[in-house]
Amino acid sequence: MKLNDSAFLLLHADDNLVIAKRQVSPGETIVESNGAPPIATTASIDMGHKIARSSIAVGDPVRKFGQIIGFASHPIAPGEWIHSHNLTAGHLSLDYAFSSDIPAPPEPVEGRVFQGFRRADGRAATRNYVGIISTVNCSASVSKYAVDQIRRDILEQYPNVDGVVALTHKGGCAMQYDGEDHHQLARVLGGFAKHPNIGAYVIVGLGCETGQTGFLVDDQSLVQLKGASQPQTGSPLVLTIQETGGTAKTVNRTVELIKELLPEANKVQREAIPVSEIMLGCECGGSDGYSGITANPALGIASDLLVAHGATSILGETPEIYGGEHLLTRRAITPEVGQKLVDLMHWWEDYTGKFGTQIDNNPSPGNKKGGLTTIYEKSLGAIAKGGSTALQGVFKYAEPVTSRGFVVMDTPGYDPASVTGMVAGGANVVAFTTGRGSCFGCKPVPSIKIATNTPLYERMSDDMDFNAGKIVDGASVEEVGRELFEKVIAVASGEKTKSELQGLGDEEFCPWSIGPTL
Amino acid sequence: MKLNDSAFLLLHADDNLVIAKRQVSPGETIVESNGAPPIATTASIDMGHKIARSSIAVGDPVRKFGQIIGFASHPIAPGEWIHSHNLTAGHLSLDYAFSSDIPAPPEPVEGRVFQGFRRADGRAATRNYVGIISTVNCSASVSKYAVDQIRRDILEQYPNVDGVVALTHKGGCAMQYDGEDHHQLARVLGGFAKHPNIGAYVIVGLGCETGQTGFLVDDQSLVQLKGASQPQTGSPLVLTIQETGGTAKTVNRTVELIKELLPEANKVQREAIPVSEIMLGCECGGSDGYSGITANPALGIASDLLVAHGATSILGETPEIYGGEHLLTRRAITPEVGQKLVDLMHWWEDYTGKFGTQIDNNPSPGNKKGGLTTIYEKSLGAIAKGGSTALQGVFKYAEPVTSRGFVVMDTPGYDPASVTGMVAGGANVVAFTTGRGSCFGCKPVPSIKIATNTPLYERMSDDMDFNAGKIVDGASVEEVGRELFEKVIAVASGEKTKSELQGLGDEEFCPWSIGPTL
Ligand SMILES: [Ca+2]
Ligand SMILES: [Ca+2]
Ligand SMILES: [Ca+2]
Numbered sequence A, B: 001m002k003l004n005d006s007a008f009l010l011l012h013a014d015d016n017l018v019i020a021k022r023q024v025s026p027g028e029t030i031v032e033s034n035g036a037p038p039i040a041t042t043a044s045i046d047m048g049h050k051i052a053r054s055s056i057a058v059g060d061p062v063r064k065f066g067q068i069i070g071f072a073s074h075p076i077a078p079g080e081w082i083h084s085h086n087l088t089a090g091h092l093s094l095d096y097a098f099s100s101d102i103p104a105p106p107e108p109v110e111g112r113v114f115q116g117f118r119r120a121d122g123r124a125a126t127r128n129y130v131g132i133i134s135t136v137n138c139s140a141s142v143s144k145y146a147v148d149q150i151r152r153d154i155l156e157q158y159p160n161v162d163g164v165v166a167l168t169h170k171g172g173c174a175m176q177y178d179g180e181d182h183h184q185l186a187r188v189l190g191g192f193a194k195h196p197n198i199g200a201y202v203i204v205g206l207g208c209e210t211g212q213t214g215f216l217v218d219d220q221s222l223v224q225l226k227g228a229s230q231p232q233t234g235s236p237l238v239l240t241i242q243e244t245g246g247t248a249k250t251v252n253r254t255v256e257l258i259k260e261l262l263p264e265a266n267k268v269q270r271e272a273i274p275v276s277e278i279m280l281g282c283e284c285g286g287s288d289g290y291s292g293i294t295a296n297p298a299l300g301i302a303s304d305l306l307v308a309h310g311a312t313s314i315l316g317e318t319p320e321i322y323g324g325e326h327l328l329t330r331r332a333i334t335p336e337v338g339q340k341l342v343d344l345m346h347w348w349e350d351y352t353g354k355f356g357t358q359i360d361n362n363p364s365p366g367n368k369k370g371g372l373t374t375i376y377e378k379s380l381g382a383i384a385k386g387g388s389t390a391l392q393g394v395f396k397y398a399e400p401v402t403s404r405g406f407v408v409m410d411t412p413g414y415d416p417a418s419v420t421g422m423v424a425g426g427a428n429v430v431a432f433t434t435g436r437g438s439c440f441g442c443k444p445v446p447s448i449k450i451a452t453n454t455p456l457y458e459r460m461s462d463d464m465d466f467n468a469g470k471i472v473d474g475a476s477v478e479e480v481g482r483e484l485f486e487k488v489i490a491v492a493s494g495e496k497t498k499s500e501l502q503g504l505g506d507e508e509f510c511p512w513s514i515g516p517t518l
């Protein structure tokens, strides 16, 4: 029997550890394929956790994926559990080696299409939503009330409209006018207003907020989209509660405006669009020890296939790239692109340092329970989502993504904030891997939830769209990755995700604020 | 005719300016009561804005409320409009004079009651809500779905329950575990769980979030309240989506749990409770030139009356106290209390400095349009809400308020975040003054909205509860303040506010995050 057919998984020949594929009891034996003497486990070890396959002295590197994930802080014997008690992140000295190892472009694949919506200005949509964009928390209730009324009384008359969403949040005021945080929020709100999946929208503000509607419209050059058949000119529709005369009047006026927009917004139908116009946002949330060995590498295969088809795959979550950036700088298409990535890391070190916080305080308690010990281990697992092609660009949070291929966007690791940025940047499908479980949804964009392990897939069957855990059960990463690529195309073409079937996605719009709130 | 019966309002004999009570045309004359030569206005000047009543040289102080609000940056002629173009904040050197001017306690008033709910442990409530407390954004949708179902199908059977509220937010993860931001969020969530207006609650988390349910329950010593007739012992009800098996199952289980809690939660009735058990949270939002001369001083009178009755009035919004703290340190009951206030100011200077932001970038564009030029002017107007009694204590954000009388809580100026902190600290009525307009609501606590001017009161009649603008029309501050005190008692006794009548308050729960989001 091969080692990987047993309860243990060796990820790379250079590794001095194996992974428990299930809960392992003390005294179970790791039998190497090369005929070396069997090693007995010395403790009960949870699924996804690490076990030493050789002696590791204090200060010696601990390797997973063939990469250093940290250093032994106590002597580790063969068969011993490796985790926070005997493994520390230490300080990895990184060699960026900019653009030294740019992968050859994948063999281009042409002619493959999905069924999407073509907007009058040429953009490709995967869903057709109408939005109410709330500039500030003070207009959130009004926006929600209007959406409730439209859903209850009006929407069924427009079968080609997938839904109406109130993009409400907790910010929009008490920030520095024209400051970095204000611009970031404007990019998010503007990015959603301009998102291909939004067929028409109304902006609703209070009136006196720092995040003025006029600033938003100007800064983001917003225009109204009037359905596929109309030119996109003219100012967007803007209401403020203070000018309109309060809650009730503004709800009524918002509903009236949306009513006027709906007939045009409904005049769409799906048509064949090249797969190259898919922009996939890749996210992992509630990671576990399997994230980096099943779902994320499978998503990496799907990303590579999308890139081969001329499409775009976005890797976000800068704090989770942290420690693994030297793997991406080598793949950067130019040294400038690589330097942008390194600059992000410095921004984050500086930013978290202001708060006395360590960027490598990550992984979370849930991650640790799932078997991830160090930020490096988590990062190496996290960047697997981006696949293996050249890094074509690095974008600011919520910045419009203008490169095709594999790109990085600066987002926090926090799922709703991260995905909000990628969608604002243009992602029209989201792929969300999770080991601990998630019920994330993200209107107006479908979010495919990918379980890293079969027990999760079964336990949260109402929420999980895809089981990458079958890799542990024997399927190859390549095979599962191809299947996931097909799932992305199906969902882009209108197949509803589990979160869409449950109506999720009204609460997860979460613009990342870098502060301060005054 | 007296000056204050004309279009102009002189606030204090030492002032070198008057306020326009309405839009004033160029050439209208300011006729002083003392027979001095009339002064003609030199421009069209908006309501609430300032006009010089004497020549002011560059660098000379500009006085309003008898206090320095800044210094002339250009020469100002009599009759000239005073605003950002000729007035700067400069740097006021403050003399704290700790506890040098502690006001005599107001004449105590006894025997006055309101009709409230008495909880089994003795706490006094003004409303009777059931809550779903969401630890993290990842459980927000589940919490909202459960509330929707309870409102639709169940709640009408329990007429003594005022409502069910999902306390959802955008945070709860990607913060430093056990760090300052984590503790602050725990104080907010714990403060709401322990709020007298919450008769029963369920905590709903995802499972893997940094803000673990177990941390919350332990840190905040949470117990379940089982109606008025039951002892408050036993652990609170906690669900996680990951353990419960996903969205649908967790919604169902949450609804089941709330169903079990409702019969006991319904067993309450209003009874006479001393007014001393009212805790008023004072907030101003969307301030204008009238905030500091009508609504805020009237609220100050109401605060003083509450204090005379042994009750508590909370002044928040530290950045809006900034610049006026030397008026409060004199009134501090001990130098230690005064020093706590000064320490807050230093924390804020340090905090905003980290971001390269000035704490005095306040007032907002809306404030400026309304006639407020400098932070000092705004602060002097803002602290008027706290009245004139001794400062009894200074509390952290969302910290339980344990002093009676007039106290300060450290909150940001941002309305939803500020009120969330005061309610978490125990405020059972909120008084919210506004000049530009607001539709703020704050479940489970009623929020009285007080217009600073009559045009606003009339324009947003569906949202405004009280018109302090009648002070401009001739009523005295004292008279209007007494009327507001009576309104507070009526609302505490069950009279519905405008925002309650409209169902507002589901979106405004907004825990203040000091960052960083990782
Ligand atoms: Ca993650
Ligand atoms: Ca994370
Ligand atoms: Ca994440």
Ligand SMILES: [Ca+2]
Binding pocket: B284, B285, B286, B287, B317, B320, B413
């Ligand atoms: Ca304010």
Ligand SMILES: [Ca+2]
Binding pocket: B283, B284, B285, B286, B317, B412, B413, B414, B415, B418
């Ligand atoms: Ca405020």
